[in-house]
Amino acid sequence: MAATETKDRLHGTLDALVLKTLSWGPRHGYAIARWLEDTTRNAIQVEEGSLYPALYRMERKGWIEAEWGMSELGRKAKFYKLTQRGRQQLKAESAEWAEFARAVSTVLAPSS
Amino acid sequence: MAATETKDRLHGTLDALVLKTLSWGPRHGYAIARWLEDTTRNAIQVEEGSLYPALYRMERKGWIEAEWGMSELGRKAKFYKLTQRGRQQLKAESAEWAEFARAVSTVLAPSS
């Protein structure tokens, strides 16, 4: 039971969110999802069926790199870390999102 | 040549944007697209292949109602107007978007 419905709105934003999460240092998939949910108090819900494919996608594009390791709890986990190109991508997407959000806010702004 | 790429980010936000546009009074499709582009200085680009299906969708859902009329330039045009349910929907979606945008901004916020 999520705090509020996020629905499909994540569309096109997930990549930037994950990239940003990884900008704080390497993390494994499960931890990325938990971190995003925690820091947004469940406003952003990341489904595994969305997250893992997104991770593979971004790895193929060279934005992130994977390496198997051990989680904090001693289990095997795949750690992802940002590449240089990923950092550029993050910067670009952040800027795009800021502009888009500003535009939408302008339109949706509390009526007269 | 758009000012900036909006890509697919519109996903899940178009409805609210259109609903809001109609909250100022009835408008025909073409005018909705122009208005959104104008007021966001092209930050939001609405393709016809996205807009018209969205309009039909929302009409089916009872959020808007259509009526044929004459445009300002004397051409036949289908005017859409918000229904009561559409107004509620707009309110709900606006609130959802505000929360979502806040959450994303929190994550994407300029780094430490």
Place this chain on the structure above:
DNA sequence: AGGCGATACCTTGACAGTCTAAGTATTGAG
């Protein structure tokens, strides 16, 4: 022993919504 919840990853298939691109028709300007 046994079960169960949390951790951690993977995959399939359905689906919705956007986009590109094509088409129709009318009007006014050049």
Place this chain on the structure above:
DNA sequence: CTCAATACTTAGACTGTCAAGGTATCGCCT
């Protein structure tokens, strides 16, 4: 007489999200 702008329609491709299932391990509780 042609062309751009206005105005709507539709087909088809694509992409990314989601739901829902699966695997496996670990620690805790009974």
